[in-house]
Amino acid sequence: MKTNTTPYRQPLQDEELFTRHSANPILKEEDWPYAVHSVFNPGAVRLTDSGETLLLARVEDRRGLSHLCAARSADGISNWTIDPTPTLLPDRESRPEEFWGLEDPRITWIPEWQQYAVVCTAFSQGGPGVSLKTTSDFKTFDHYGMVMPPEDKDAALFPVRFGGHWAMIHRPALASGQANIWISFSSDLRHWGSHRVILSAREGGWWDARKIGLCTPPIRTEEGWLLLYHGVRTTASGSLYRVGLALLDLEDPVKVLYRGDKWVFGPTESYERVGDVRDVVFPCGTVLDDDGDTLKIYYGGADTCIGLATVSLRQMLAWLKAHDYTGTA
Numbered sequence: 001m002k003t004n005t006t007p008y009r010q011p012l013q014d015e016e017l018f019t020r021h022s023a024n025p026i027l028k029e030e031d032w033p034y035a036v037h038s039v040f041n042p043g044a045v046r047l048t049d050s051g052e053t054l055l056l057a058r059v060e061d062r063r064g065l066s067h068l069c070a071a072r073s074a075d076g077i078s079n080w081t082i083d084p085t086p087t088l089l090p091d092r093e094s095r096p097e098e099f100w101g102l103e104d105p106r107i108t109w110i111p112e113w114q115q116y117a118v119v120c121t122a123f124s125q126g127g128p129g130v131s132l133k134t135t136s137d138f139k140t141f142d143h144y145g146m147v148m149p150p151e152d153k154d155a156a157l158f159p160v161r162f163g164g165h166w167a168m169i170h171r172p173a174l175a176s177g178q179a180n181i182w183i184s185f186s187s188d189l190r191h192w193g194s195h196r197v198i199l200s201a202r203e204g205g206w207w208d209a210r211k212i213g214l215c216t217p218p219i220r221t222e223e224g225w226l227l228l229y230h231g232v233r234t235t236a237s238g239s240l241y242r243v244g245l246a247l248l249d250l251e252d253p254v255k256v257l258y259r260g261d262k263w264v265f266g267p268t269e270s271y272e273r274v275g276d277v278r279d280v281v282f283p284c285g286t287v288l289d290d291d292g293d294t295l296k297i298y299y300g301g302a303d304t305c306i307g308l309a310t311v312s313l314r315q316m317l318a319w320l321k322a323h324d325y326t327g328t329a
């Protein structure tokens with residue numbers, strides 16, 4: 001087992017990999033063209049036709065229920081054009097799994113179908129499960145229904161098949177309260193099997209003890225699939241949601257090559273620390289800049305607004321190798 005966490009060789013200050021945009025929060029409830037309570041946890045993608053950045057935000061209304069709404073921008077930072085009405089509303093009649101709303105979308109462009117997969121949380125009367133939809137224009141959607149039953153969330157599809165099978169990362173919760181990151185495979189996107197835990201929550205005092213979940217869809221790099229995942233630390237005054245890194249094997253994503261020991265991004269700014277749920281940064285989408293290295297990370301701040309941070313892919317990979325600790329103890 002690799003054990004390279006030696007507290008005595010730590011530098012005095014941790015290197016900050018992520019840079020927050022000075023215009024943060026880049027989108028807020030008041031920017032919306034219709035009455036909403038909060039906007040957060042957006043999926044993100046660079047549209048293949050126009051090159052625009054599309055965010056699919058989770059929008060919560062004053063009933064407390066969420067739907068999804070698209071915002072488009074040429075630079076991914078400003079001048080957002082927001083759909084004038086909800087883009088994807090839950091439908092209690094035809095899709096009962098969406099009874100209490102749709103939350104936290106993750107978007108993957110699937111070259112084989114020339115379509116986008118939207119994987120989100122469907123809040124059913126039986127609890128939150130994973131719902132899969134496909135679209136080519138973010139106007140009309142095909143609905144595959146609930147593909148992972150409750151309680152399960154924090155899911156995303158890989159853009160390619162492995163040995164003929166599609167792969168999905170997701171986060172079922174155990175009755176004990178422990179929640180780990182799993183991978184499952186399917187040949188038709190409706191029936192899923194070969195379920196395996198790939199990352200377990202750590203134990204004891206770790207920042208990612210007991211509960212972890214995928215943040216953004218896996219990012220393909222030359223060295224492997226980069227995962228941003230959140231770790232939840234439970235404290236006397238509530239939960240702290242922070243972000244860590246792991247790298248999966250390119251050909252066999254069940255294999256974890258590296259896992260960072262420390263978190264790389266956590267709530268420090270007022271819009272991340274104060275809101276409906278305090279002390280939360282919750283990324284659900286990324287867009288890679290034309291330089292092939294700068295990654296824009298879109299995240300929810302305190303379950304209230306949308307923030308943007310940038311980070312170098314190269315630096316994240318180098319950091320992971322220097323901070324690898326795949327153990328859980």
Ligand code: BMA
Pocket residue numbers: 041103104241277280282300303
């Ligand atoms: C998680 C999800 C997220 C939310 C986070 C913090 O379980 O429900 O939507 O941002 O909790 O409240």
